[in-house]
Amino acid sequence: MSRRTERVNELLRDHISTLLARDINDPRIDGIVTITAVETSRDLAHARVWVSVAGAQENTQRTLQGLRSASGFLQRGLMSLGMRRTPELTFVIDDTMARADRINQLLDRVSPGDQESGVPNGDSRGEH
Numbered sequence: 001m002s003r004r005t006e007r008v009n010e011l012l013r014d015h016i017s018t019l020l021a022r023d024i025n026d027p028r029i030d031g032i033v034t035i036t037a038v039e040t041s042r043d044l045a046h047a048r049v050w051v052s053v054a055g056a057q058e059n060t061q062r063t064l065q066g067l068r069s070a071s072g073f074l075q076r077g078l079m080s081l082g083m084r085r086t087p088e089l090t091f092v093i094d095d096t097m098a099r100a101d102r103i104n105q106l107l108d109r110v111s112p113g114d115q116e117s118g119v120p121n122g123d124s125r126g127e128h
Contacts, residue, residue: 028066047087050094
């Protein structure tokens, strides 16, 4: 990915976040919604917007529906950036935090005594 594309992605992420916080009043978009990343196509015609939603799975799906419904409004809001082409927005749930939390829960359930480390107890030189 070129440096220019990275800058455009960050600009879009920041601007969409601002528009969501300031201008969207859809009751389906409830709770803490974070735009975690934006990936634009090479021609800037399309942008995949990764969204993290705090809360239950039902809340996540409702929020995603609300965001998809507001995509046209958000796309028009991006016109103020002065881009030659305003990308079509596609919202995708970013479940990285949920997966990380699940892994941490599993690791917490495993106690250190259950794992074999391969290092013998006592003197590591093999002396008795």
